Amino acid sequence: MYTEKDLTRTSKFLSLVLRHKPETIDLPLDENGWAEVAVLIKKMKSAGHDLDLDKLKYVVENNNKQRFAFDESGRKIRANQGHSIDIDLDLAPQMPPAILFHGTATKNLSSIFDQGLQKRNRQHVHLSPDEEMATKVGSRHGNPVVLKIETGKMHEAGFVFYQSDNGVWLTDQVPVEYILPAFS
Numbered sequence: 001m002y003t004e005k006d007l008t009r010t011s012k013f014l015s016l017v018l019r020h021k022p023e024t025i026d027l028p029l030d031e032n033g034w035a036e037v038a039v040l041i042k043k044m045k046s047a048g049h050d051l052d053l054d055k056l057k058y059v060v061e062n063n064n065k066q067r068f069a070f071d072e073s074g075r076k077i078r079a080n081q082g083h084s085i086d087i088d089l090d091l092a093p094q095m096p097p098a099i100l101f102h103g104t105a106t107k108n109l110s111s112i113f114d115q116g117l118q119k120r121n122r123q124h125v126h127l128s129p130d131e132e133m134a135t136k137v138g139s140r141h142g143n144p145v146v147l148k149i150e151t152g153k154m155h156e157a158g159f160v161f162y163q164s165d166n167g168v169w170l171t172d173q174v175p176v177e178y179i180l181p182a183f184s
């Protein structure tokens with residue numbers, strides 16, 4: 001009933017306004033990143049998007065990375081992770097597994113082994129629970145490479161970890177000493 005192209009366009013626009021530039025459609029977000037569903041639909045329609053509640057629900061439920069979530073009332077929506085704007089996801093710290101994975105491009109390796117992993121434009125460094133997901137994340141940037149991160153040791157040393165509602169692990173930084181050599 002909806003075309004893939006149309007759904008992808010809607011999802012990308014949702015990422016833009018819920019993670020990066022809500023001002024594009026003058027969308028108010030609260031301090032935890034939530035927007036009013038009714039307001040979002042109205043403003044996206046005004047910006048030329050063919051959107052109603054059914055379609056928004058379809059996009060949220062069928063998004064391949066579960067990027068968005070409704071609150072319990074169903075009246076608010078936010079991005080689960082990936083923000084560049086300064087919002088507080090209000091997640092509880094969690095104990096990570098001993099090892100998590102970070103997918104990046106080979107061109108970034110020398111800088112990463114020099115400076116550690118940094119959050120760059122986003123609010124957190126993103127870590128994947130498995131190598132497959134990390135490979136996909138890395139492919140977005142070029143020739144992918146997967147780094148293994150000693151997250152258990154980081155946790156013991158006091159680094160704080162969060163897990164977003166779509167399974168991505170978030171932390172502030174990864175110093176070089178916790179990054180296992182590539183290809184190990």
Ligand code: HQG
Pocket residue numbers: 065067082103104105108109111112115116117118119120121122125126137138141168
């Ligand atoms: C790299 C996607 C050089 C880092 C994914 C990455 C994820 C460094 C890039 C989410 C560096 C930042 C986030 C350093 C980090 N030197 N390069 N010191 N430190 N980098 O897009 O982790 O599809 O901000 O390796 O699934 O790739 O948008 O982060 O390559 O969950 O829903 O700097 O975005 O989700 O790139 O991806 P990004 P990411 P969505």
